[in-house]
Amino acid sequence: MARIIHAAAAQMGPIAKSETRKDTVRRLIAMMREAKGRGAELVVFTELALTTFFPRWLIEDEAELDSYYEKEMPGPETQPLFDEAKKLGVGFYVSYAELVQEGGRKRRFNTSILVDRSGNIIGKYRKVHLPGHVEPQPGRTHQHLEKRYFEPGDLGFPVFRGFGGVMGMCICNDRRWPETYRVMGLQGVEMVMLGYNTPYDHTGHKDIDSLTQFHNHLSMQAGAYQNSTWVIGTAKCGVEEGSNMVGQSAIIAPSGEIVAQAVSLDDEIITARCDLDLGKRYRETIFNFAKHREPETYRLIVERKGAVPPPEV
Amino acid sequence: MARIIHAAAAQMGPIAKSETRKDTVRRLIAMMREAKGRGAELVVFTELALTTFFPRWLIEDEAELDSYYEKEMPGPETQPLFDEAKKLGVGFYVSYAELVQEGGRKRRFNTSILVDRSGNIIGKYRKVHLPGHVEPQPGRTHQHLEKRYFEPGDLGFPVFRGFGGVMGMCICNDRRWPETYRVMGLQGVEMVMLGYNTPYDHTGHKDIDSLTQFHNHLSMQAGAYQNSTWVIGTAKCGVEEGSNMVGQSAIIAPSGEIVAQAVSLDDEIITARCDLDLGKRYRETIFNFAKHREPETYRLIVERKGAVPPPEV
Numbered sequence: 001m002a003r004i005i006h007a008a009a010a011q012m013g014p015i016a017k018s019e020t021r022k023d024t025v026r027r028l029i030a031m032m033r034e035a036k037g038r039g040a041e042l043v044v045f046t047e048l049a050l051t052t053f054f055p056r057w058l059i060e061d062e063a064e065l066d067s068y069y070e071k072e073m074p075g076p077e078t079q080p081l082f083d084e085a086k087k088l089g090v091g092f093y094v095s096y097a098e099l100v101q102e103g104g105r106k107r108r109f110n111t112s113i114l115v116d117r118s119g120n121i122i123g124k125y126r127k128v129h130l131p132g133h134v135e136p137q138p139g140r141t142h143q144h145l146e147k148r149y150f151e152p153g154d155l156g157f158p159v160f161r162g163f164g165g166v167m168g169m170c171i172c173n174d175r176r177w178p179e180t181y182r183v184m185g186l187q188g189v190e191m192v193m194l195g196y197n198t199p200y201d202h203t204g205h206k207d208i209d210s211l212t213q214f215h216n217h218l219s220m221q222a223g224a225y226q227n228s229t230w231v232i233g234t235a236k237c238g239v240e241e242g243s244n245m246v247g248q249s250a251i252i253a254p255s256g257e258i259v260a261q262a263v264s265l266d267d268e269i270i271t272a273r274c275d276l277d278l279g280k281r282y283r284e285t286i287f288n289f290a291k292h293r294e295p296e297t298y299r300l301i302v303e304r305k306g307a308v309p310p311p312e313v
Numbered sequence: 314m315a316r317i318i319h320a321a322a323a324q325m326g327p328i329a330k331s332e333t334r335k336d337t338v339r340r341l342i343a344m345m346r347e348a349k350g351r352g353a354e355l356v357v358f359t360e361l362a363l364t365t366f367f368p369r370w371l372i373e374d375e376a377e378l379d380s381y382y383e384k385e386m387p388g389p390e391t392q393p394l395f396d397e398a399k400k401l402g403v404g405f406y407v408s409y410a411e412l413v414q415e416g417g418r419k420r421r422f423n424t425s426i427l428v429d430r431s432g433n434i435i436g437k438y439r440k441v442h443l444p445g446h447v448e449p450q451p452g453r454t455h456q457h458l459e460k461r462y463f464e465p466g467d468l469g470f471p472v473f474r475g476f477g478g479v480m481g482m483c484i485c486n487d488r489r490w491p492e493t494y495r496v497m498g499l500q501g502v503e504m505v506m507l508g509y510n511t512p513y514d515h516t517g518h519k520d521i522d523s524l525t526q527f528h529n530h531l532s533m534q535a536g537a538y539q540n541s542t543w544v545i546g547t548a549k550c551g552v553e554e555g556s557n558m559v560g561q562s563a564i565i566a567p568s569g570e571i572v573a574q575a576v577s578l579d580d581e582i583i584t585a586r587c588d589l590d591l592g593k594r595y596r597e598t599i600f601n602f603a604k605h606r607e608p609e610t611y612r613l614i615v616e617r618k619g620a621v622p623p624p625e626v
Contacts, residue, residue: 128607131599156610161626176599178491178539179611186613188622203598211568215538218569222535225528226491255524256531283620285516286444286489290619294441297469298492298615300499306603307596309501313474 003164003276005191007042008035009232011249013266014240015052021077024050027267028094029084034269036088041117042163045094046236047172047195048110050078053236054097055132055149056142056199056243065149069099073113073121086119091163093193093232095171097149098126110150112169112195116162123160125169126153129177131202142243144202146173157183165190165276168229172196175233176219178226179301185227186289190276192229194220197236198246212246217258225256228279228287238265254279316477316589318504320355321348322545324562326579327553328365334390337363340580341407342397347582349401354430355476358407359549360485360508361423363391366549367410368445368462369455369512369556378462382412382421386434399432404476406506406545408484410462411439423463425482425508429475436473438482439466442490444515455556457515459486470496478503478589481542485509488546489532491539492614498540499602503589505542507533510549511559525559530571538569541592541600551578567592 010031015024028045035043048054051068059065073096074082085092091114098111110130114123130152132144157180159168168184168191175194184192198216200209216233224231230253237247249262251272260270283289323344328337341358348356361367364381372378386409387395398405404427411424423443427436443465445457470493472481481497481504488507497505511529513522529546537544543566550560562575564585573583596602 128610129605131605152607153610159623161623166622173605176539177606178495178535179606179614182491183611183613186617186620188620203594205594205598208568208594208598211570215569218531218535218538222491222531222539225531226489226535255521256528257524281516281518281521285518286521288619292442292444292486293490293492293618294465295615295618297441297466298496300496301492302608302611302615304499305606305608306601307499307501309479310472310474 005042005163005165005274005276006039006271007044007232007251007274008038008040008269008271009044009234009249009251009262010035011234011247011262011268012046012049012236013238015236017052017241019052021050025077025081028081031267031269032084032088032090032092035271036090038269038271040271041090043090043092044193044232044234045092045195046234047095047197048097049094049195049236050096052241053197053243055145056241058136058143058145066099069097069108071099082115082119085115089117091115091117093169095195108150109153110146110171112171114160114162114167114169122162123158123167123169124155125158126155127171127174128153128157129173129180131173140204142199142201159184159187159189168192170194172198175223178223181223181227181229185229189227189229190279191274192223192231194232195234200244200246213248216246216248217250220250220252221256221258224252224254226287228254228282230254230274235262254282318355318476318478318587318589319352319584320357320545320564320587321351321353321582321584322357322547322562322564322575323348324547324560324575324581325359325362325549326551328549330365330554332365334363338390338394341394344580344582345397345401345403345405348584349403351582351584353584354403356403356405357506357545357547358405358508359547360408360510361410362407362508362549363409365554366510366556368458369554371449371456371458379412382410384412386426395428395432398428398430402430404428404430406482408508421463422466423459423484425484427473427475427480427482435475436471436480436482437468438471439468440484440487441466441470442486442493444486453517455512455514472497472500472502481505483507485511488536491536494536494540494542498542502540502542503592504587505536505544507545508547508549513557513559526561529559529561530563533563533565534569534571537565537567539600541567541595543567543587548575567595
């Protein structure tokens with residue numbers, strides 16, 4: 001029996017700082033309805049989809065900082081999204097800033113959840129690879145303070161049964177690291193969902209930053225191909241509070257081919273019919289891990305964090 | 314001070330079964346001379362560059378099989394290549410079938426060496442990821458019996474100081490596995506050299522095999538970008554003994570960009586001026602491993618060989 005997920009990526013244009021959660025959730029619901037109308041049963045929203053990308057600013061007032069985080073999910077402002085999902089019979093992935101009280105202290109994560117077609121949360125992930133800095137960098141128009149505002153995720157890269165397949169999640173910078181896909185690939189992942197906010201000035205070097213679109217696709221295509229999995233990458237894009245962010249949301253097949261791509265820098269739905277069995281021939285031949293991987297040779301990947309070049313001769 | 318390697322990939326057209334080592338070495342020397350004339354100080358030859366790609370046949374006669382392997386390096390037939398390298402002041406990477414007597418038995422490896430500009434071997438690698446099968450597969454025009462004719466390499470993925478940088482090697486199928494590049498990346502590799510023999514029927518599935526050229530570049534470009542390293546991939550290509558093999562040898566920058574590419578399916582030299590410091594800005598920002606990697610999260614990569622999906626619900 002064919003195992004098909006009709007999936008959508010719901011790319012999002014800028015969210016202004018002044019935009020309320022209510023306004024933003026209304027935009028998400030409108031996209032969910034359009035996706036449903038185009039046959040989708042699963043909608044992948046972007047990273048930090050409920051607010052502007054606040055790590056671009058140094059925010060020293062704690063109440064102001066906290067206002068960007070969700071203390072419950074769903075909460076009063078996000079409940080309508082869950083209600084709509086249930087009503088339409090559409091599942092979704094969404095990412096948001098999560099604030100929890102644990103061990104007597106505030107813990108902050110860049111989090112995503114997977115919600116099934118009945119509106120139930122069936123999976124949760126916390127971003128592992130936090131880019132940027134703890135302290136503001138002099139000379140930058142926009143900061144990138146994710147290392148200040150979030151802890152690295154403490155849930156690993158879990159996968160979840162849902163939508164008839166094995167589903168995985170990651171967020172933004174995670175997509176550049178082959179380990180992300182591989183850890184999920186070793187759990188038989190068949191579809192990786194991710195959202196991203198990627199400004200064109202993220203490294204501060206023009207030669208790198210001018211290749212941002214190329215690198216965006218290269219990482220996701222390699223991750224898909226090398227792990228025989230679908231990848232759905234959804235951007236927040238356009239010019240948000242003066243920060244210029246990459247679009248090109250894409251649905252990528254286990255072959256590494258881009259089968260759907262956004263063309264705007266605004267709210268835009270793209271869809272694809274994702275056959276989960278398409279990866280099977282890859283998994284059974286060239287990427288038959290059980291036959292071809294040689295884990296003993298890979299030990300350095302877990303034994304070493306940073307690179308250590310050999311001594312100078 | 315700029316750290317530049319003027320490098321060449323010496324793509325090779327078919328080697329007929331009837332071609333002698335002497336003939337083949339003559340071709341390699343001709344390419345080395347052309348590369349030198351075009352300013353190269355390092356030439357990357359292909360995989361199993363001294364013979365036809367014999368794993369396409371079931372060879373049951375041991376003496377015949379042994380005839381494809383080198384018992385010493387350099388040996389009488391390969392010495393002229395080393396002599397020419399020394400004379401020209403050009404280093405090289407070359408791969409060959411290696412036969413050694415160890416522990417009272419024959420051991421067979423798919424091996425590569427790095428030779429410096431004085432003709433001295435300064436590095437050795439044995440292919441880790443052997444593709445194909447131990448037993449011939451019914452219905453295939455050409456077999457792929459690397460798992461029959463070679464043991465997995467026992468040297469890991471070592472790197473070597475040479476040519477002013479940190480040099481790494483892999484061979485053919487290794488290039489599809491992100492672990493290959495990462496283990497070298499964690500040793501600060503700045504240039505990965507590899508040769509490949511990749512037939513268009515290697516999986517036996519038309520939908521996969523028709524994407525062979527795309528996958529060839531995708532894997533190498535991702536490996537380069539994600540590890541801030543140059544990659545030089547050199548094909549044996551064209552129609553060799555009825556087997557149709559991919560060309561498109563490429564020199565790839567640490568940005569993931571292809572900066573030189575072969576256009577023929579024959580002996581062809583491509584060159585590039587490889588600035589080893591080009592990867593520095595990547596290593597110091599987006600791919601600063603010491604800052605951004607989270608090895609504890611990657612444990613499955615070494616703890617598990619094959620994929621284990623979660624239980625059905």
